[in-house]
Amino acid sequence: AQSVAQPEDQVNVAEGNPLTVKCTYSVSGNPYLFWYVQYPNRGLQFLLKYITGDNLVKGSYGFEAEFNKSQTSFHLKKPSALVSDSALYFCAVRDGNNQGGKLIFGQGTELSVKP
């Protein structure tokens, strides 16, 4: 069965410092991995995805994520956090061997960036 784990409910970072939001996954086939961000009372905004190729993928707003097949991880990173990055972040996976768009989400990580 497919699953996603985000081991940290909350991550606290000072503005200007690097940030990492962790994600590990489990799928039977090749993983298609996604990161989304949710601001209060809003839907989910797509940040970036890994399908194949380079393990480091770059996305919106300066975010990037590193795919590690051996550790089944897809951690979200940003070199310098902004207060406006404070939001709820979701990692999601699809099994690349199956057609269809069903996303399996992690429980979410609340990122708080303090000035």
Next chain:
Amino acid sequence: KAGVTQTPRYLIKTRGQQVTLSCSPISGHRSVSWYQQTPGQGLQFLFEYFSETQRNKGNFPGRFSGRQFSNSRSEMNVSTLELGDSALYLCASSSTLTGNTEAFFGQGTRLTVV
């Protein structure tokens, strides 16, 4: 290009009633999926439609149903509402059915059952 539009944004219903939520996907997108978001269960997949056909269904009771029209607009219906159905319902659209395309989400419909 307009994004995914969900209506209404907020709903308050009484236990036992039924409700219909609407979703208009991004123009040209033929795949529409629905998710339920609650504090306890997180984001859970409800169902997916492509070209008016349900392609996939999550583990929800039969009270939850949906459909897609020829213009790709989708509706979901919940009958005999229960207090536990209170949630943010999110609709997402994709340009294809293949798994490597990202889904774009609407702002959601906040359903409160009292």
